[in-house]
Amino acid sequence: xxxxxxxxxxxxxxxxxxxxxxxxxxxxxxxxxxxxxxxxxxxxxxxxxxxxxxxxxxxxxxxxxxxxxxxxxxxxxx
Numbered sequence: 001x002x003x004x005x006x007x008x009x010x011x012x013x014x015x016x017x018x019x020x021x022x023x024x025x026x027x028x029x030x031x032x033x034x035x036x037x038x039x040x041x042x043x044x045x046x047x048x049x050x051x052x053x054x055x056x057x058x059x060x061x062x063x064x065x066x067x068x069x070x071x072x073x074x075x076x077x078x
Contacts, residue, residue: 005056006039012055016064023060027053032060 007015013023026032037059040051 005058006054007057009053009055012057012060015057016061018064023055024053026064031063037063 009020009023013020016023023032027034027038032038032055036056038053038055041054
């Protein structure tokens with residue numbers, strides 16, 4: 001059985017061991033790429049001008065486990 005690739009920001013952040021604010025920050029600074037790591041939720045939204053993002057957990061996990069990524073994120077956070 002194939003697992004759903006796209007999950008909510010809450011679920012993705014929890015599984016990655018970070019908070020949703022940090023996950024959103026990774027998206028904003030371009031580490032998580034649109035259409036690859038995240039996309040706008042396909043579900044009807046209350047605020048269509050500010051859609052919620054859903055994340056491909058496995059690809060996000062792969063990039064956040066990369067040592068290069070960890071070094072880059074530390075330099076952004078400083």
